[in-house]
Amino acid sequence: MAKFLGKRLLSALVTIFLLSIIIFTISHMSKGDPAQIILGAEATEEQLTDLRHSLGLDRPVVEQYINWIFGAVRGDLGDSYYTGEPVLAEVSSRLVPSLRLAIMAEILAVIVAIPAGVFAAKNKGRGLDYILSTTSLLGLSIPNFLMSLLLILVFGVAFKALPVSGYRTLKSGVGVFLKYSILPVLALGLGQAGILMRMTRSSMLEVMNTDYIKTAKAKGAKSTVILFKHALRNAFIPILTAIGQSFGTLFAGTAIVETIFNIPGVGQLVVTSITRRDYAMIQGVVLIISIMWIIINLALDILYGVVDPRIRLAKKAH
Amino acid sequence: MKKRLISLLMVLTLMVSLVGCADESTSNEGKSVKQDVTVAWDIEPPMLDPTLTTSVAARDINKYIYEGVVEMDANFEPQPQLAEKIEHNEDNTEWTFYLRKGVKFHDGTEMKAEDVAASLNRWSGLNGSAKLIIKNGEKFEVKDDYTVTIKLDTPCLLFLYYLANPSQFAGITKKSIVEAADSSSGYKSIIGTGAMKFVEWKQNEYIKLEKFADYSAPSAKLSGFAGDKTVNFNTLTFYMVNDASTRVAGALADQYDFVNKISYDSMNQFDGVTNCSLTQGQYMIGGLIFEKREGCGSYSEDPNFRKAVSYALDINEIAKAQVPNSDYVTIDSDYMGPFQTAWDTNAGDDYYNKHDLAKAKEYLAQSKYDGGTVKMVTNTEYPDMYNGTLVIQKQLEAIGIKVEVEVMDWATQLTRINQPETLDMFVSNFGVSPIPNTLLFLTPGRTGFTHNATISSIFDQMGAAKDMTTAQSLWKEAQKAAWEEAEFIPLGHQYTVVSKSSRVENYTGFMGLTLWGCTVYEP
Numbered sequence: 001m002a003k004f005l006g007k008r009l010l011s012a013l014v015t016i017f018l019l020s021i022i023i024f025t026i027s028h029m030s031k032g033d034p035a036q037i038i039l040g041a042e043a044t045e046e047q048l049t050d051l052r053h054s055l056g057l058d059r060p061v062v063e064q065y066i067n068w069i070f071g072a073v074r075g076d077l078g079d080s081y082y083t084g085e086p087v088l089a090e091v092s093s094r095l096v097p098s099l100r101l102a103i104m105a106e107i108l109a110v111i112v113a114i115p116a117g118v119f120a121a122k123n124k125g126r127g128l129d130y131i132l133s134t135t136s137l138l139g140l141s142i143p144n145f146l147m148s149l150l151l152i153l154v155f156g157v158a159f160k161a162l163p164v165s166g167y168r169t170l171k172s173g174v175g176v177f178l179k180y181s182i183l184p185v186l187a188l189g190l191g192q193a194g195i196l197m198r199m200t201r202s203s204m205l206e207v208m209n210t211d212y213i214k215t216a217k218a219k220g221a222k223s224t225v226i227l228f229k230h231a232l233r234n235a236f237i238p239i240l241t242a243i244g245q246s247f248g249t250l251f252a253g254t255a256i257v258e259t260i261f262n263i264p265g266v267g268q269l270v271v272t273s274i275t276r277r278d279y280a281m282i283q284g285v286v287l288i289i290s291i292m293w294i295i296i297n298l299a300l301d302i303l304y305g306v307v308d309p310r311i312r313l314a315k316k317a318h
Numbered sequence: 319m320k321k322r323l324i325s326l327l328m329v330l331t332l333m334v335s336l337v338g339c340a341d342e343s344t345s346n347e348g349k350s351v352k353q354d355v356t357v358a359w360d361i362e363p364p365m366l367d368p369t370l371t372t373s374v375a376a377r378d379i380n381k382y383i384y385e386g387v388v389e390m391d392a393n394f395e396p397q398p399q400l401a402e403k404i405e406h407n408e409d410n411t412e413w414t415f416y417l418r419k420g421v422k423f424h425d426g427t428e429m430k431a432e433d434v435a436a437s438l439n440r441w442s443g444l445n446g447s448a449k450l451i452i453k454n455g456e457k458f459e460v461k462d463d464y465t466v467t468i469k470l471d472t473p474c475l476l477f478l479y480y481l482a483n484p485s486q487f488a489g490i491t492k493k494s495i496v497e498a499a500d501s502s503s504g505y506k507s508i509i510g511t512g513a514m515k516f517v518e519w520k521q522n523e524y525i526k527l528e529k530f531a532d533y534s535a536p537s538a539k540l541s542g543f544a545g546d547k548t549v550n551f552n553t554l555t556f557y558m559v560n561d562a563s564t565r566v567a568g569a570l571a572d573q574y575d576f577v578n579k580i581s582y583d584s585m586n587q588f589d590g591v592t593n594c595s596l597t598q599g600q601y602m603i604g605g606l607i608f609e610k611r612e613g614c615g616s617y618s619e620d621p622n623f624r625k626a627v628s629y630a631l632d633i634n635e636i637a638k639a640q641v642p643n644s645d646y647v648t649i650d651s652d653y654m655g656p657f658q659t660a661w662d663t664n665a666g667d668d669y670y671n672k673h674d675l676a677k678a679k680e681y682l683a684q685s686k687y688d689g690g691t692v693k694m695v696t697n698t699e700y701p702d703m704y705n706g707t708l709v710i711q712k713q714l715e716a717i718g719i720k721v722e723v724e725v726m727d728w729a730t731q732l733t734r735i736n737q738p739e740t741l742d743m744f745v746s747n748f749g750v751s752p753i754p755n756t757l758l759f760l761t762p763g764r765t766g767f768t769h770n771a772t773i774s775s776i777f778d779q780m781g782a783a784k785d786m787t788t789a790q791s792l793w794k795e796a797q798k799a800a801w802e803e804a805e806f807i808p809l810g811h812q813y814t815v816v817s818k819s820s821r822v823e824n825y826t827g828f829m830g831l832t833l834w835g836c837t838v839y840e841p
Contacts (some may be wrong), residue, residue, distance in 0.1 A: 032729030033736075038364040038502075040372030041732060041765065042485060042749070042758060044446035047370075047501075054502040082364055083521050084503040090521070149563060157571045164567040165358075165559055167523065260561050264522045272362070272522060272560065275699075277729050 005302065012298050016291060020072065023286045024065050032277035033057075034081040055081050068283065077284040082276045087284035091266065094285075097167060098258065098265030102250045104181060105189035109250075110243060112193040117200025117239075118227055121208060132197065139194030144253055148187040148260040155183060165262040184261040188253060192246050199242045203235040210234075248293075346821055349839040352575070353552040357831060358559040358568045360579040362522060367504025368489035369441045374600060374749055377484060378578075378830045379556060381543060382527055383424075384489025384510035387415050387434060387466075388482040392542035392828060394658045394752060396482035399536055399544055400429065400490055400511060410473045417464045421534040423492055424515035431460040436493040438466070438481075445486045446764065447756040451477065451781065473782045475789055479752040484543060484829065513547040513834060514554060525556045540826070540835050547834040554833065569594050569817035575838050576831055577817040581701065582642055585815060592820060599814035600830040601655055602747040604640060604702065606631075606710065606807040607759060611767045614738035617692055622685035624804035627743070629678035630717045631710065633671040637810035639709045640702040647810040653757055653797055655750055656811055660790060665798040670808075678717045691720045692742045695735075699728040706745045706809055735765065745809065750829055754793045755780060759806040766806055772799040 035051040036043065052058045056067070071078055077087035113136075120132040142150075156164035168180045207213060208231055216226050255267030262268075266285060273281040363376030368384045389399040398404055403416040421429040435458040442452040451474045458468045470477070481488055491510055499505050508516035511534070514527035535546040557574065559565045566584045569577040572593045580588075580596060588596050606627070608618035617623045633649055641647035648656050651666030692714065696707040704725070711721040724741075726734065734740055746765070751757045755777045759766025762774060776796040783789040800806060818825055821839040826832070 030730075031733045032727070033733050036732045037729055038371060038373075040364075040374070040376075040486075041746075042372035042446070044449070044764070047444060047446070050501045054500065081502075084365075085521065149567075152564065152567045152571075156573070157567050160571055164571045164573055165561075165564045166557065166573075260564055262523075262557070262559050262561070262564060264520070268522060268560075275727065275729060276364075 034277045078280045082278045104185045108189035109192035113196035117197040120201045121204035136194040136197040167263045207235040346839040352838040358574040358577040359556040365504040370504040382514040389544035391544040396478035397544035415466045436496040437490045441488040580815040599816035604809040616742040626681035628804040632673040639705040663794040666801040669801040697728045
């Protein structure tokens, strides 16, 4: 087990190292001068030179990389060129709104999609099935940005029921927090609900044709019991996998929704940092997110090994 | 499917415009005054240091926090603000500023001459325009607690105009803050003498200001950036709303009291709306800039080529593509703003907006143009620049010039502009300039790349002029010289669009959202 763990850890470290080179190279390959963005289009060349020097942008790229990576190893990702704030602190504070939005959207998607998928499967080929399937298709066909604009126009502008943009924490009160969360969560969650609903429906249909469901029916079990106790439980494994995968998609999709609804999350941070050519921030955000994914995958690898010894043994045999 | 969705969105937009605002009342009678005023802001400023950055987004927030010794009035004439009186000698080389007593900084300490001298010396070391007149490191000196002096090596009649320039402006802060500032992040503490003090900045969320109870206003009434800037509310919060469509929705939904930068193509969504109205915001002069740095090898180096381009252009068509609503653009050959009546001249009228294709072809034949590809760059962040560029491309092709337009983002364009070998011309905008001498596109070494000896010499004479009448007539000569060589083609004096709620009264906005003196009522 220790050898297995060691191998996995070593491979994760090599991946992170290679990733750091790729991230650094790509951000520095993009054209654009952070000093010009900070000082404005009308700044003099002398001012720009001073600022580039002050930010260390006039040093050789290799030296910049070495400074950055050694800092990162010590947990210091540097300061944002644009705001002057430490990158790590800024990214950490931005993770909360993004995760909150993604989790709420996922919960909404699950609450809407699973019952809808079950009922669509139960009523296969009937009106309800068509309505639910068409609605889900619509949900997954409408891109996030369009869904966001539609929701803003209807609930924000026409009915003035909900704010069109902004972010409030729970400190502002649950009511205010929810008021500001509803539209972005709907914009992000409805599309995901469409995908999950279709997955639930097809998975349920597969299970509904199995012998044990037929037996349960023959025994006279109630249809709700058959649906939710027998069928859904067995159909749930692929649905669960889809939920897990969709969370990653949701997290990535927050960039557009955060920008439109003006939510200070990681997605918005990436978008604004790119337009500002804030290399320090771009590198920091991408590195942190990548490390997060590597850690999750590493944990999964280890868990697979723990749960299923055959994986470890298979590796050993090789 | 997508087409249907877009159609549905358009129908909804129309419904929203009518339904959302139909029952709103425009009367504010009986309503209580709103104390927490909100603004949807388009771009987060890089810093709140008025002297370091040239960012307009920063300038328009800084104007609430900081004040200058002099400020521009509504006629773009400098007026004393923190100064009580200003004296100068006959040849305009020695200037004395007598400061108002009892003016307090936001931390409660009194503003003294040492603070003013320190702030102004920093300004003269950083501001590109200031360096045109303070060339040899002359310093502002403290004479006593309330008097600051400076002795210039070169006479400068227009010295106060430079000092009151709103771009990268000479805002006054404490001496200790100036001394602690660095060239990357600017001031470490945000403290001025303005009507509002800084409270909080949550990156990418908002900047919050609060009414400064001890604000010491000058006796003059508010005019432009000058005079009594007292505010009629307690807090002012600038929410950073980067997305243009969200800002429009925020205005229509009455979520914000003011919304900055409504895109020109969204203006029709405000037709029939009663809960808010559109008005002019920041001023800028749009123009075609020729890359003509010496030895850059561009076609634009050749005056005959530039004249060919100038005669080929139909400015009306270009301006319409850039700013579809004529209330927000003025077509005029003058390089100075239409409101700067002191500098008004028609020296360029004989050359401007002729759309004379025969003459254009004549000049083209005399030029070094060899049928090669003329390169233009533009960006997608500023649709006015993008649209203008495409129309120019079409119009130049009509006289046989091949034009290649490269589209990029604004940050990349800023870098490309500094690579003269990669382009021939581009469309851009410039903010207001207090005097002709600070017009970037006529200043050697700055964007516009003009190195015209006649213009430089006239500008020197303007500085040494004894009176404004002489300076103004010299400007006419300078502008004529610029037009004769087609140094810069104005594409329209443009204003950005801002939305203000119908709950706002006495709004007099100047060069952007200036909310001093206005009153906002609760819904």
